[in-house]
Amino acid sequence: MKVWQLILFGVLVHLVLFYSIFDIYFTSPLVHGMTPVSPPTRKPAKRLVLFVTDGLRADKFFELDEDGKTRAPYLRDVIEHRGVWGISHTRVPTESRPGHVALIAGFYEDVSAVAKGWKENPVEFDSVFNESRHTWSWGSPDILPMFAKGASGDHVSTSCYPADLEDFAGSDMTRLDTWVFDQVEEFLKSASLNESLSAELKRDKIVFFLHLLGIDTHGHSNKPHSKEYLNNIKLVDKGISKMVSTFRDFYQDDGETAFVMTADHGMTDWGSHGAGHAQETLTPFVAWGAGVRSPVKSANCGVYTDSFCADWKLEDVQRSDMEQADVATLMSHLVGIPFPVNSVGRLPVDILNASRGEKAEALLANAEQILAQFQVKMDQIKDRTIAATFRPFQELIEAEKLQSLKHIRKLIHGGQYEDAVSETHLLIDKALQGLRYYQTYDRVFLGISVVFGFLGWVCYVLYLVVLEHTAVGQASARITAGHSEGHTRLLLFGSMALIICILLAVQSLHMMCYVYCLMPVLLWYKACQGLRLLQYTVRWTLANRQLGRFVLSVVVSAAGLEIIVLSFYYRQLLSVGLLAMSLWPIIQSRGQGRVMGRPWIAVGWSLTCTLVGMFPLMPVVGRETRYALVTSSGLLAVFIGALILYRVSFSRHFKILCGFQLMLIAVSVLTVKLTSESIADRQGLPWFCQLCSWLVLGCCLPVALFSPTCLRDRLLSLSAALLAPYILLSITYEGMFILSLLALLYFWLQMEHTESLVARRQVFQNVDFKQDGLIKDDISSATFSRHLELSDLRRAFYFIFLILTAFFGTGNIASINSFDPASVYCFLTVFNPFLMGALMMLKNMIPFLLVTCAFRGVQVLTHTPLRSLFLIVLIMSDFMGLHFFFLVRDYGSWLEIGSSISHYVIVMVMIIFLLLLTGVSHVLTCWRVPLPTQRHKML
Template sequence: MNMITFFIVGLLVHVVFFISIFDIYFTSPLVHGMSPQHVPLPSPAQRLVLFVADGLRADSMFKPDNATIRTPYLRSIIEEGGSWGVSHTRVPTESRPGHVALIAGFYEDVSAVAKGWKENPVEFDSVFNESRYTWCWGSPDILPMFAKGASGDHVYTHTYPAAMEDFASKDASKLDTWVFDQVKDLLRSAKENQTLMSQLHKDQIVFFLHLLGIDTNGHAHRPMSKFFPSPTREYQENIGLVDSGVSEIVSMLEEFFGNDGRTAYVFTADHGMTNWGSHGASHPSETLTPLVAWGAGVQRAQRITAFQNYYDDDYSRDWGLETYRRIDVNQADIAPLMSSLIGVPIPLNSVGVLPLEYLNNSQHFKAESMYANAIQILEQFKASSSFAFFDPFELLRPLTDSKMDKFVSHARSLIRIGHFDEAIHQCEALIDQAMEGLSYYHTYDRFFLGCSVVLGFTGWASYVVLVILKTHASLRKPPASRDVMTGRHLGRVFVCVGLLVFLFLFLQTSSFTYYIYCLLPVPVWYSVLKEFGIIVDLIRSVPSLPLSKCFGYFVLVTFGIELLVVSFFYRAMLTLGLIALAMWPVVSGLYRKTKFRSVSWVLSCLCLAVFPLLPVVGREPNTNYVLCAGAVMLFTSFFYILSHRHSGLLARDRWLFIGQMLQMALCTYVLSSTHSSLQLKQGLPLFNQFISWTTLVSSFFVPLLSSTRLFHRLLSILMSLTCVYLLLSTGYEALFPPVLSWLMFVWIHMEQEAVDTCRISNRNELPRIDFTENIDLSRIRQLSLDDIRRSYFFVYFIIIAFFGTGNIASINSFDPASVYCFLTVFNPFIMGGLLMWKVLIPFIIVMCTFESVQVSTRLSSRSLFLIVLVISDLMALHFFFLVKDYGSWLDIGTSISHYVIVMSMTIFLMLLSVMTHFLTSKKLQFGQKVKVHFK
């Protein structure tokens, strides 16, 4: 198998393994075919008004600010007219999944990420869809998905232009003012439009006000100030504006409907926000949101004593609400509450449980509502269990068909004879068991698919090892006749195995992707066992191997892989690893050959070891670090030009480097100028934006203008990438690329010293090595045990590049302010792409260094990369075993994200190796044909 074929096959195999995790853990929880459940009693409210203050934290609303109440109107509701509590959200704490939980009653599956939280991966039911009419006002990122998911044409959405969502806006609260004004316009126009007036006075009506100003101000100005633990002025004033706006809208609605007492109000938030202005993870400031309900059908405020307060904790102790009954709910419970208030069926896919404590109605109404809630969830359970080929749940769990019928009939009879409290208790027990069944069927295929993926993983890793031994370790291939006989017998056996697997999947009526996951191990293991002679040859050669050195490397790599795995949970472990790496010249004896390089290696390792100890979240912008990083790069570039002015540095390269130095100085100024302008609320200067985008675009081709000499090209690549990185930096992370590059340059020199100088050119030749030179195949050496260390160093540096200044597994590790040099108007795809490019820049630096090590040590790029592939796959397999399907949602999500990250890294390194080879070996010469040389 040639290199291109192997690359394509390996890429496809890893893509399959990567996608499999979505079928195992990220499948949609939604099922279809259920019937809506109606409550046979009149509803307490004719209409519902839902206020969602996007990004509002519970403590920001409830906690007084120096004895000043930020939300006097809502506070009066809590103390006099309604019920309140904390709504507990789930990760990811983003706007789309938060609104889906509020309005549809279920927790969004992660597949919605691929749609940018805007479109519906699958259609779902919602309170809006079940209503007679719904009017919505707010963000174009949220409202359209509920209109699209609704049947008929009864959900009317009114959105402002996306350009209004500008983080650099002087007054983001205008987003909320716009919504309030639109509601007022609707009420005024209804007085002149009889059709509209008639619609507004019907029952089962919903008004939805999406208020995004708090979220936008939180991102732009941060909820908490830098020096005092209190809300920033912009955030605080926006909360007050929302409170006064809610008060005014309630007053107008009551007047419009003649104070008929038939309007229910719910005020809540989709998610909170951290002190540093981000959200997406599981910090209490993100997952705890306020909930206030009042009006028709809602229980009025209840005074309690301190002994009756179940929520006496440090978090809520300063709120001053300990004598008012607090009723906490899960975010999905709000959808059944709203449905019950206006008498519409609970959304079909809702997993929320009706919080009866919020209802002010008869026990009969509560029992009927809870019964409808139980049947609605039970319908989902029945739909989920209908596909199971083998169903041990009915054997092991107390929810068979007969027991379900008994549950339902018993609850119905209890309601009929007036035993409402007992009926409610019966329905709650039924909901608990149905939810347990839903969870079981949602994970029905998990074990089976997991075994298939593990089998495929181990087979692929074994095959790669055999390829390394066969093509790069001088092991002789067994006789061809034996290969033919072995392949013939194995082929029959594996064809039979494949047919059995296919038959099982067919009887299971499995989806198309299941066939791929389960049948892939068959050809993979066939390829492994077909090379059985290689294994025999390896065993025979064991006596001639340096066993002590082999055992040492085995222990080193095993320990090293475990260290990398632990570092995903504790970044400080990377510091420990770098300290250990700093001792390499001493342990290997290299310090005797080159003391200066060894000292430089130790110092660069220790400097880089500082970064994993620094915080990744909660940073305040500090452009001084960025200025310092720019100065360091300018000094380094100037020193390089000065030291190479008489050693082969062409005039064209010299002027190119000078131009890149001027560009770096300009980028440093643009970063400082942009942040100063935004702090003064003067917006993003157009000149700064132009320079930023120009720098980003030019960074892709400017290095191609430089010489392909090893250090000339590396310096040009580094300067272009660092310019972009500086524009995307807000603090100390700007220093990371210079320090990482220092270590990478030293690594290149150290690796050449570590190679046998009798077989490789001496170190004085290193500056003259050209990336485009055609390496004589006779001079490419076979793999040695030291190449395992080189490959492990590369993987370790890749992880350092990944976790050095941030953690992509945590959404809120990255500050939106990082992209303000490029744009300030909210655009998730462009902002996400820029942040992703910021993450990739350290990767590219390490990849280019690895390419240099391969060239300087006269190794085939394929051989080293195969070892890297094995190490990465072993890490991925380790994380696959660490995936959890129990515990908190955060624990489950974190364990899955680690597997996805390592798998993505493996696929990504395959693609990035091609990109970096192109970036280092291609030279752009105007007026001439471009030639690219590949090893």
């Protein structure tokens, strides 16, 4: 198989393995075909007003300020005298879209659905807005449209402010909230003069949604402890107070309006959200008005063992907590509309202003709505499963479900309301467990298929390595050249594939199931070509007494990979690994440095390993900004580059090219300085800084392609080219990290070159190998065909370790909680999730590219076939990928679930990137754009 074919085949295999966890662990919970269930009791309210304060932390809202006063006096008065309060517990990912879906639709979106779209519905789901007679909403263009376009009919009206108003560098982001309050006030004023609109507003089943984004934007820009964030809470409280008065005036204080205030997610101290920290998952909840009970007061009734409210001074007011999805069922009940058919929320009956009988009836209707989902899901699984193999959910078979419903109704009719509520909660628990059971029904056999796919791929790659790049493989190929088992193997695996297709077709499984089940058949068909090679290799190893050395190498490599796996959980282990790597010159022959006459290389390697090892011990990037470090690292890079150009002999054209690249780095430093100062002064992003940033990004890599393809010149030019955009995307010590990493990569090249020369001089004692390969070796024409050595195993391991060091050196990106918009302020400040995400991805890829290009240089200097090194890297990476596949979790805390997903995703994306970056690094190191004078000479 040719190199490009192997890369393409490997990318396809790993894309399937990457996507598999979303089909196995995180399939969509949505089912369709249920009949909506309405609350059987009276409608407590004719209308509901929902305030969602985006990014509001529970502690910042409930706590008292330094003067012992509340930041939200109006809502504090509501809590103490008119309504209920508590904490709404969110789930990961704590982002705006999934949070609003949970609040308004009552279910938790699966990971794949969130990835399919942001502003619009990627999947069809029901919501409170959809079930209402009419919903009017005001706020962000990133949130409102997805509920309007997902609704049936045209009864969801939206009013969005312009997208460019969401400017993270804006002078005062409270204008996002004041815009909403002003628009609602103008709307109700105009309605009082419009008879038809006024009549529509005074009907029942009406919902008003006010999305307030100012707090979230201030949290990202200024952090939750800033005066801007805290003052925005005060502004929102005043705005809500004004809105309540406005609604009551319009409706002449008829007492039929319910109010709910909550948040979609919280925010960490360093201004991010997305993971499962308590600061992100604890959001405030306040409800008052029609259908909501008055406060329950007694001594210590608000004290909870979680200590979240210890300093909120609300111990004498009962706290009512709920899951975020419960808010949707509450809103549905208050306005008397059917529960969203996809909701998994549980009606919080303890906060309702209703009789015990009405509470029991309402909760039973909630249970019937969830049971309808359970029934549809069970029927779907049963219809497509072979009858003899169907395994029903034993705790809620049909007879038991009917018996439970009958028993609960009997309790209600007998006036045993408390018992009825308890029994209904148990029934809801069973229904939710049953939904989960059928949602994960196919997990075992799909998981086994994916594991066999992993093992088949690893065995196939191992077969290629041994066959094509070892002496034993080539000897075996000559010996077994006359043997052929192709027809038998094809018949066996072809029959297996046919049987699998028949079984899958009978069960009407989706197309990806065919891919997961047939891919292992293909991979093992390819891997089984090496059965005879395996037998010959074992005999050869035993005959040459190499078994012990081989086993020791495998064990050491596996132990090293386990350390890398653990570093995903304990980032500091990277420092331990780098410290161990610094001992490499000591472990090697003590006389190596003296033989080559270059002991400074060993010293430089040890020092740079120690230097880079300091960064995993530092705080994660994103928690604070230190632009002085960014500018210092940029100026240091310019100084080092100028010193290299002055001290080292280069061609005139290359010096001019590098001078231009150093100018780009200087421009980047100046841009960062001016941008940070402007934003600090609340002046926003200067247009000329934005223009310079995009120009630097656009021309940095193309300029590097004009440099010569000799190893030293090209790698130096690439380093300068990638430094400029990296500095533009830095906010603290990342620039120092990338300079330290470049120094380490330089000494890695020198160490490998030195070690390779020593090894060859020991074999070819009369041959004078050149020591200036780093200067003269041309990457574009480098082709080698030697056999693999045990030292190549070390080179592959170092490559993987340095890739992950580049990835985790400045932050634990295994947590999806690492994004800080400050990193892209030089390019844009107006909220654009996809462009901002692309720039952050570029920032993460730059260290990847530098390490990959250095690895290409190691391959050239050590005369190792790139294909063989690359195949070893693939085997090691897939070993880690299989490890994390078993560690993926969909239970436990939401932080653990989110981390397990991101660990697997990072490893699989890394493997796919390595496949793709091999091609990218080939372009960056081997392609060259001839200069005009060179074109003239060629002609």
